[in-house]
Amino acid sequence: MTTTSATARRTALYERHVELGARMVEFAGWEMPVQYSGILAEHQAVRSAAGLFDLGHMGEVEFDGPDAEAFLQWTTTNDVSLLQPGQAQYSLLPNETGGVVDDIIVYRKTGDAKAYFVVVNASNRERDVAWWQELRSRRGDLDVTVTDVSDRTGMIAIQGPNAELISVKVTDAELPAIEYFTWTSATVAGVEAMIARTGYTGEDGFEFYSSYDDIAAIWDALLVAGSDDGLVPVGLGARDTLRLEARMPLYGQELGDDISPYEAGLGWAVKLDAKEFVGREPMAATKASKPKRRTVGFTTIERSGAPRTHCKVFAGDAEIGEVTSGAFSPTLQKNIGLALIQREYAGVGKPLHVEIRGKRVSAEQAKTPFYKREQ
Amino acid sequence: MTAPENRKYTKTHEWVLVDGTTAVLGITDVAQNELGDITYLELPEAGESVTSGEPFGVVESVKAASDVYSPIDGEVIERNDEAVDAPELINQSPYEKAWLVKVKLNDPSQVDALLSSSDYDTFAAEQMG
Structure with a gap:
């Protein structure tokens, strides 16, 4: 049974979910699998073996140009200047009143240019991009382009103790060399992709990004490669119980426009002393007066x-x-x-x-x- | 799974198996499948009364909690403690091992108004689309 409206968007993997017997639900305007075999079995598979997640609903935004670093320093709470090429960082997109518009992951692109690829929540994509465009218009002094590439980007994740031994079968990338919160570009299942050692389950694992059209090749290859090692597709139901056990925040619940990062336990992602940024003053005031x-x-x-x-x-x-x-x-x-x-x-x-x-x-x-x- | 013919059904996906003046209540296979993995069950104890159209218990899955409605008036004479202790029984055996409560009926004729198994199957197929 599906409980979705006619306007819900579908990811590149929609037909595969239906063939796999997924129960589809509407989430953040997308028709997504909430479960395949069952939430408990999928949750256990990720803790004991591995699970494969369609994250095609997530948003991706690129920041390029000579002042991309300066712009992200001003519009995120963590210290972007610490990122080396190929490194990633958890951060927050602040509002002007001490709250949070979204929680994000900032990947610095490889190469010498200080350019960035940022992953945002599906539910916040449009307002994040609008906020960044608004902030960009206030800073005519900064030479930066902000591009929403969500529609042409595919994203999946493999998570669990067997994630690496399965993933090595589908790529020539040196996966053991990819440290937590770093990424590399590589050929995966014959297509060009970005492989990042990041996730939202509390397990080891990788997130794969490719063009929208190529992501299905990676999904298919991983499912085949993992068939003897307990890999199963996992829906949003288990994704939520997995992230909660690992105490990872969900925007709209632990985070919001009127919740300070210091109240959410995310003060470690706010670098008050490193730089000036949007919303810094009210965040500093909250910290100083104890939340x-x-x-x-x-x-x-x-x-x-x-x-x-x-x-x-x-x-x-x-x-x-x-x-x-x-x-x-x-x-x-x-x-x-x-x-x-x-x-x-x-x-x-x-x-x-x-x-x-x-x-x-x-x-x-x-x-x-x-x-x-x-x- | 088609609904067993020896019982009556509700549009809220409960079943009733009548034996003289007592009835056994449970939830259907369609209901357990729709709920998904069941992790918690709350039922009234013996001596409590149940009322037609009113909730008498709670079935909870990982996703959500749902009330279970009584289609009849009566008094609980036994509850299934095995199902309370191991709610996953409802997923495994909704019509047999995971009956919920046995009730002494105030008015056995109340059952006549409920759906037959074939009417329930038709209703559930339409509703689940």
């Missing part, structure tokens, strides 16, 4: 359904915040969640109550990430 809220992890300690986004959180009778993400953790076999709460109540081991379907359920703040792979 009023903090994002904490918790597990429920009495039997209940799973906590869900927007469930209210209490300490005693006082309402102190709400759940940003929650789920039954397939790895831990218990309910886990993240909540944005008043800072004075935060602390590992401290009790909370979470209102789940009208009932206040006992919970305890927990260390995050909930899951960390063995190195």
Whole structure:
């Protein structure tokens, strides 16, 4: 069954998902697979073997020109000047009021030019590009081009302990030499691609970028290459439980226009002292005055359904915040969640109550990430 | 899977198996398939009453929580604790091992208004498209 509207966009792999028996849902205006065999089985496959993800809905934006570095320094929170050719960096696109328009990954292109390839969330693509264009128009002094290349770019990911041994079968690239948060260009399954050691699951793995038309060749080759090593296609359902166990933020839940990076636990991606950037002053003010809220992890300690986004959180009778993400953790076999709460109540081991379907359920703040792979 | 012929069905995807003045309630194969992997089940205890058209339990999958509606009025005489402890039984055996509650019926004629197995199969096929 599909629950999508007629206007939803399809990725280059849509027909393959249907043939694989995926259940398709609408997500951020795209018709995407939420599951194939089942969310639990797909989640376990990524933790124990490998999973293949269609990320064709994600947005990609290129920054070129002599002042590309200066422009990204001014419009992102992390320090772009630290990037060597072929390196990548998690960063934030700030607004002017101390919040966040999107969380992004900035890849510095190879070669001598300081040019960049930036991956953004599907749900934010249009407004990110509009914001960057607006900011560019304010800086006539900077010579930079901002190009939305999403429509001509394909993206997939392979994640899990077997990701590398499967991927080496489809490329001549020296994969073991690709360190975490670096990338290389290579021929993969006969087509030109970018291979990055990045991901959103807490496992080792790679993200592949190619032209829109070529991405299916890489997808097909990986599925065949991984058939003896437990590789299965994985939908958005397991992608969400995997990233939550690894405590990776999801824009719109842990991050938003009115949530400071310091409240979201992402202050490490904000380099206040390295440079001037849009929204720096309000972010600095939040940091200096100590953020009023903090994002904490918790597990429920009495039997209940799973906590869900927007469930209210209490300490005693006082309402102190709400759940940003929650789920039954397939790895831990218990309910886990993240909540944005008043800072004075935060602390590992401290009790909370979470209102789940009208009932206040006992919970305890927990260390995050909930899951960390063995190195 | 077609719905077993020996029971009655609802448009909210529950089944009822009647034996004299008692009934066993559960959710259909279509419902469990639509929900996906079930991770949590909440059911009333013996002695609690159920009301036609009202929720009596919660079935929760990784994706979402759904109410389970009673198609009849009555009093719970037994609940399936095995299914509460291992909710994945609902995915594996929705019509047999994962029955939910046994109910003493207030009015056995209430069941007559429910769907037959063939009517339910037709309804579910149309709804799932």
